[in-house]
Amino acid sequence: MTEATEPDKTQVYLVPVAHLELADEPEYVHLSLYSWNERTDAWLTQTGICGRSTTQGALPEGTEVTCPGCLKWRPAYDQTVAGHNHRRELESEARRQQAMAEDTTENGAWHTVWLESKWRWITSRMTTPQREYAADCVAAYSRYLATCDGELERDEPEGLRWWRADQ
Ligand SMILES: [Zn+2]
Structure with missing residues (x-):
């Protein structure tokens, strides 16, 4: 996802997110899944992929992720997200072809x-x-x-x- 392209609502992204504003919270930048939520009609982040609660909302693209836990899990999540997105692309393409027919x-x-x-x-x-x-x-x-x-x-x-x- 870049600034120039609108995120695709059928896709899931990994984005940097801020730590919670709590005194005992390590000052890390975490990684979170970022996906479109139909019910609230908005893009939402989740907890960090390390498992820690985070502040809602994506930080600007390119913000450096500093949480060791998130960095450790990143390759596995990259793979899962890519697999999910690929399946959604195939589904969209199948729907498109059906509609074209x-x-x-x-x-x-x-x-x-x-x-x-x-x-x-x-x-x-x-x-x-x-x-x-x-x-x-x-x-x-x-x-x-x-x-x-x-x-x-x-x-x-x-x-x-x-x-x-x-x-
Ligand atoms: Zn983290």
Whole structure:
């Protein structure tokens, strides 16, 4: 991670963190895992990889890590983090490829129907299996568009399957 690049929310990083502001706390710079937390919608650090509690928040990149415990564990954590990040990259790539495969003429056509016409009226003239199928096409094309926009987590369009809500 560098200043110039936004951290990737699917990845985990090892970052320098400050010791707790306590009188008996050794004045070390520790290393901590740094990851995106969905619940708090923020990047969070954890305890040092040596096991000591630390002050929340990453220190500037390049800050020298001085805790002997953290330095000892660093190679093992580097490996674990790299393995984790590699798996997440493969997952992202698989999702992206799947989404790209959803760029079909049929999905695009149904997406235009959804976007430009009276979806509720048109689908009310269909059987439920038929409109579920049409909605699947719209959702698939919508996933493709979201992937193009770099928003992998976007939900399917609201009201797409209005008939489910009425049940
Ligand atoms: Zn430490």
